[in-house]
Amino acid sequence: MAYQVLARKWRPKHFADLVGQEHVVGALRNALAQGRLHHAYLLTGTRGVGKTTIARILAKSLNCEHPDQGEPCGVCAQCVQIDTGRHVDVVEIDAASNTGIDNIREVLENAQYAPSMGRYKVYIIDEVHMLSKSAFNAMLKTLEEPPEHVKFILATTDPQKVPVTVLSRCLQFVLRNMTPQQVLGHLQYVLGQEHIAFETVGLDLLARAANGSMRDALSLLDQAIALGSGQVQEATVRQMLGAVDRQFVYRLLETLAAGDAQALMQQVRQILAEGAGFGQVLQELALVLQQLALVQMLPSAADELADAHTLQALAQRLSAEQIQLFYQCAIHGKNDLPLAPDEQAGVMMTMLRMLALRPLGVAEVSANQQVVLPESVHVSVSEQSSMPAAPQVAPTPNSDNASIQAVETAEMRPVNTQVVAEASLQAAVETPAQVDRAATAASAVVETSADEPPEYDEHDLPPWDDSLAHYPADVAHDMDVFEPETAIADVAAHEVIAAPVVDASESEAKKPETVETTEAAVDVPALALNADNWPHIVQHIAPQLSAARMLAQHAAFAGFDAVSGELHLEITHEGKVIEDRHYLNKLSDTLSAYTGRPVHVTVQDWQGEMETPHAQAVRHEEERREQGLQILQQDEVAQQLTSLFEGTWVPESVHLKSPSA
Numbered sequence: 001m002a003y004q005v006l007a008r009k010w011r012p013k014h015f016a017d018l019v020g021q022e023h024v025v026g027a028l029r030n031a032l033a034q035g036r037l038h039h040a041y042l043l044t045g046t047r048g049v050g051k052t053t054i055a056r057i058l059a060k061s062l063n064c065e066h067p068d069q070g071e072p073c074g075v076c077a078q079c080v081q082i083d084t085g086r087h088v089d090v091v092e093i094d095a096a097s098n099t100g101i102d103n104i105r106e107v108l109e110n111a112q113y114a115p116s117m118g119r120y121k122v123y124i125i126d127e128v129h130m131l132s133k134s135a136f137n138a139m140l141k142t143l144e145e146p147p148e149h150v151k152f153i154l155a156t157t158d159p160q161k162v163p164v165t166v167l168s169r170c171l172q173f174v175l176r177n178m179t180p181q182q183v184l185g186h187l188q189y190v191l192g193q194e195h196i197a198f199e200t201v202g203l204d205l206l207a208r209a210a211n212g213s214m215r216d217a218l219s220l221l222d223q224a225i226a227l228g229s230g231q232v233q234e235a236t237v238r239q240m241l242g243a244v245d246r247q248f249v250y251r252l253l254e255t256l257a258a259g260d261a262q263a264l265m266q267q268v269r270q271i272l273a274e275g276a277g278f279g280q281v282l283q284e285l286a287l288v289l290q291q292l293a294l295v296q297m298l299p300s301a302a303d304e305l306a307d308a309h310t311l312q313a314l315a316q317r318l319s320a321e322q323i324q325l326f327y328q329c330a331i332h333g334k335n336d337l338p339l340a341p342d343e344q345a346g347v348m349m350t351m352l353r354m355l356a357l358r359p360l361g362v363a364e365v366s367a368n369q370q371v372v373l374p375e376s377v378h379v380s381v382s383e384q385s386s387m388p389a390a391p392q393v394a395p396t397p398n399s400d401n402a403s404i405q406a407v408e409t410a411e412m413r414p415v416n417t418q419v420v421a422e423a424s425l426q427a428a429v430e431t432p433a434q435v436d437r438a439a440t441a442a443s444a445v446v447e448t449s450a451d452e453p454p455e456y457d458e459h460d461l462p463p464w465d466d467s468l469a470h471y472p473a474d475v476a477h478d479m480d481v482f483e484p485e486t487a488i489a490d491v492a493a494h495e496v497i498a499a500p501v502v503d504a505s506e507s508e509a510k511k512p513e514t515v516e517t518t519e520a521a522v523d524v525p526a527l528a529l530n531a532d533n534w535p536h537i538v539q540h541i542a543p544q545l546s547a548a549r550m551l552a553q554h555a556a557f558a559g560f561d562a563v564s565g566e567l568h569l570e571i572t573h574e575g576k577v578i579e580d581r582h583y584l585n586k587l588s589d590t591l592s593a594y595t596g597r598p599v600h601v602t603v604q605d606w607q608g609e610m611e612t613p614h615a616q617a618v619r620h621e622e623e624r625r626e627q628g629l630q631i632l633q634q635d636e637v638a639q640q641l642t643s644l645f646e647g648t649w650v651p652e653s654v655h656l657k658s659p660s661a
Contacts, residue, residue, distance in 0.1 A: 007218040020178040032070030038171040040152040044159040045175030048213030051155040055124045059090045063118030089115040090122045095130040104135040111150045121150050128154040129161035143169045177212025198232035205237045242277030244284045278343035286330040321359040329354045531557045535613040548583040556610035565598045570606040628656035
């Protein structure tokens with residue numbers, strides 16, 4: 001008897017033999033057992049997942065003489081003839097070679113006649129998306145209302161090309177790709193039945209190379225058996241697939257963890273010299289990194305993986321950040337191989353990228369858990385006693401990561417805010433006048449300790465507001481003149497003052513007194529209605545305007561008649577969007593209450609000569625941003641940060657507090 005390939009020999013003949021399509025098998029079994037049969041089925045999925053196989057099993061179940069809960073018996077005359085392809089009532093049509101309307105018209109004419117042998121005439125149309133438009137149109141009516149003895153089973157790998165008129169007439173099942181574990185289990189079963197020796201690692205390579213297709217896996221298995229002289233060995237499978245040995249990948253990761261560029265390049269050349277595929281190198285590396293991340297997060301998962309001890313050792317040596325970065329570099333490098341000058345250069349560049357962007361490892365982080373303080377910061381003996389003891393490591397000129405390590409480890413160490421504020425002030429001030437102002441700020445830090453919290457309530461401005469109410473007088477004076485040399489000291493003192501630890505009970509007890517003080521401070525005299533005061537008036541009455549606030553902010557002052565009380569405003573395009581009599585009346589009433597006399601607002605189109613409150617606020621914000629950028633460019637600490645991280649300041653992120661706020 002001629003040899004039959006494994007893909008055909010082990011094609012499932014019963015629903016129970018199918019692998020990985022339980023959602024489809026369950027639905028078809030129940031429909032057959034209950035007699036709830038649809039007249040047209042559509043099976044979709046990639047190559048080799050069982051579309052045609054399920055169609056043939058369903059055809060046998062429909063015509064089987066002794067079905068058992070939807071399962072065909074496989075031994076009756078109907079089942080045997082369908083298995084051998086000789087059943088006259090089960091017609092398989094390859095739509096890729098029978099695309100025209102004449103082929104479909106012949107099928108539809110024969111469908112009207114009763115079946116010759118079985119209970120149903122079953123038409124299996126494979127790759128149905130290849131039919132022409134006219135062929136689809138010809139079968140619509142019969143597909144919607146076929147004779148009771150006719151069943152259509154359509155199969156396609158590209159359902160997007162099937163007209164929606166056909167899709168709506170079919171019961172659609174989407175077949176999923178099989179997992180490598182499902183493919184591996186089936187390959188082991190097949191080789192056990194064939195009495196062929198195998199190595200599990202080699203089968204695992206075949207299962208992953210099949211990409212979810214059982215037919216592809218069985219075809220690769222045939223090839224591996226032929227190459228291995230009747231056996232499936234890991235070495236022959238790797239040679240056949242161009243896969244890389246995992247021991248090479250482990251050594252690559254050890255070299256990456258050590259940061260040895262020369263050894264890394266030598267190992268990559270050795271791997272490629274062994275005949276491994278360029279894409280396979282990065283694919284195997286990404287797979288090992290995924291397993292390392294799994295072992296780090298779930299140590300018990302190592303028991304289910306091969307080379308568990310090696311993976312555990314690597315997981316302890318590599319940090320989580322390194323594993324995540326290496327994984328991203330590997331998968332992006334594999335996708336970028338077609339864009340590289342050549343595939344070898346692409347693999348080399350991917351490895352160099354991993355090395356260049358390599359974060360600190362576990363051992364490096366553990367060895368650098370100290371904060372490196374600048375030499376200009378002086379802390380007294382009493383202040384040092386309140387800080388946790390830790391050895392200081394001075395940065396060396398050749399240490400590229402010294403400053404970065406100081407920034408990273410600073411977040412792990414508790415900090416005394418009073419000591420930091422005083423140290424920052426001592427480092428920033430140089431002149432006697434600055435020393436006096438710094439002393440005032442430092443005393444304010446001591447006064448606002450956790451034992452005596454300041455009096456805050458809901459009417460107080462938050463610390464991120466543009467107000468200088470919480471600044472000491474000297475500090476507020478400094479901010480008015482914007483002295484760059486004292487800006488950092490002032491900000492450091494204000495940050496500690498503005499965010500103290502407040503006891504909830506004391507804050508509630510002192511709330512009434514604070515409310516009275518705040519309300520008294522807000523009571524400001526009304527301003528005269530003129531062009532200079534108009535932006536300030538809009539800012540003051542904005543809370544009372546509600547939805548009319550947008551109208552006032554985009555209105556420029558055009559004139560005010562003190563005799564008639566008419567206020568003339570020019571409305572921009574943004575203001576005209578919300579222009580409405582109701583909002584105009586609201587603005588008039590609010591201005592009347594503010595000035596103490598009747599005010600009637602009239603509007604006209606904007607002439608472009610006057611500035612609206614919104615435009616003035618935007619202009620002032622731009623000026624403050626430019627001034628803030630100039631201060632950052634002159635500040636020594638800001639220059640060090642820019643140089644250290646090779647960065648630039650994002651203009652939109654610079655917010656300089658307004659001295660007039």
